[in-house]
Amino acid sequence: MKNWLLPLLLLLAACGRDPLHPHVRKTPRWKKHKASLARPRPPLLVLPPAPGMALEGPVDLQLLEGSLLSGAEPLVELPTLDSAALRIGGEQRTLGLSALAGRAGLFFAFDRRRRVSGDAAFAFQALPRGGFLDSGKVLFSLPQDRRSRPEASPAITARFGTELEIVPLLDPLVLGPGAELPVRIRFRGPSLAGARLSAEVQALGAGKSAGVTFSAESDASGMVLVPIRSAGLWVLRTEKADKGADGRALLFRSFLSFRVPGLAPRAATREAR
Numbered sequence: 001m002k003n004w005l006l007p008l009l010l011l012l013a014a015c016g017r018d019p020l021h022p023h024v025r026k027t028p029r030w031k032k033h034k035a036s037l038a039r040p041r042p043p044l045l046v047l048p049p050a051p052g053m054a055l056e057g058p059v060d061l062q063l064l065e066g067s068l069l070s071g072a073e074p075l076v077e078l079p080t081l082d083s084a085a086l087r088i089g090g091e092q093r094t095l096g097l098s099a100l101a102g103r104a105g106l107f108f109a110f111d112r113r114r115r116v117s118g119d120a121a122f123a124f125q126a127l128p129r130g131g132f133l134d135s136g137k138v139l140f141s142l143p144q145d146r147r148s149r150p151e152a153s154p155a156i157t158a159r160f161g162t163e164l165e166i167v168p169l170l171d172p173l174v175l176g177p178g179a180e181l182p183v184r185i186r187f188r189g190p191s192l193a194g195a196r197l198s199a200e201v202q203a204l205g206a207g208k209s210a211g212v213t214f215s216a217e218s219d220a221s222g223m224v225l226v227p228i229r230s231a232g233l234w235v236l237r238t239e240k241a242d243k244g245a246d247g248r249a250l251l252f253r254s255f256l257s258f259r260v261p262g263l264a265p266r267a268a269t270r271e272a273r
Contacts, residue, residue, distance in 0.1 A: 042066045043067065045063075061122055068201075069212065080127040081125070084123070084124040086120065118142060121160070122138050123135070124162075128248075131249070137162075139171075139256070164252040165186045165187075166254055169182040175228055178229075191218075191222025195240060196217055197214075197224045198236070198237050199235070200237065201235075
């Protein structure tokens with residue numbers, strides 16, 4: 001190889017060009033890394049347990065990343081949580097990281113040693129990661145026996161106090177197709193007007209396919225009226241850009257997930273003020 005050829009090949013490689021095809025420009029590795037960092041991180045998500053859960057034993061709530069539309073996958077690394085709480089009826093428990101167990105993903109598990117029953121709510125807030133701060137709430141029912149139907153519970157409509165929160169004003173677990181679910185969006189306590197709320201729905205009998213069936217902005221009181229058009233798995237989402245505690249810009253993202261049974265609407269409890 002001639003003395004001048006090797007330095008030329010090294011120069012082409014340093015400039016991101018293929019020495020064998022110098023007219024084709026490659027993307028430098030540092031740019032690929034920067035582009036990967038610029039991609040938005042998928043939001044965190046917890047889905048309610050599948051219908052027909054056991055009457056005794058632990059209940060697993062899997063922490064996922066993604067959405068019903070793009071596909072939600074189990075997390076492979078533990079996010080740092082700022083808070084996590086479980087509420088069943090009038091009892092609320094704060095959950096620590098010791099409640100997490102790694103088994104094909106990450107799970108929040110609690111034991112029903114006392115055969116507790118009723119509608120339950122689990123809420124969490126993660127610490128900021130990559131410019132995003134995720135929080136959310138999952139609603140589900142713990143049946144007393146196999147023939148029992150869910151009863152409206154104030155545990156569902158009470159606030160948990162995450163920075164961005166979707167608060168149902170009625171218990172959606174006792175609603176059925178054809179009902180309307182009023183929700184209020186709150187940011188750091190007060191109601192948030194003009195916030196966009198969208199509904200991802202996986203209808204019963206639709207397999208894993210899902211779609212956005214509803215999208216609207218909250219009114220002056222922070223309220224949105226969501227039409228429950230079908231039974232199945234529902235995920236409501238909202239977000240707001242603002243500054244975090246350290247003054248840096250953050251995108252706050254929050255969800256509310258629940259299952260709508262194929263039942264006629266029943267009496268529901270209003271939000272605890």
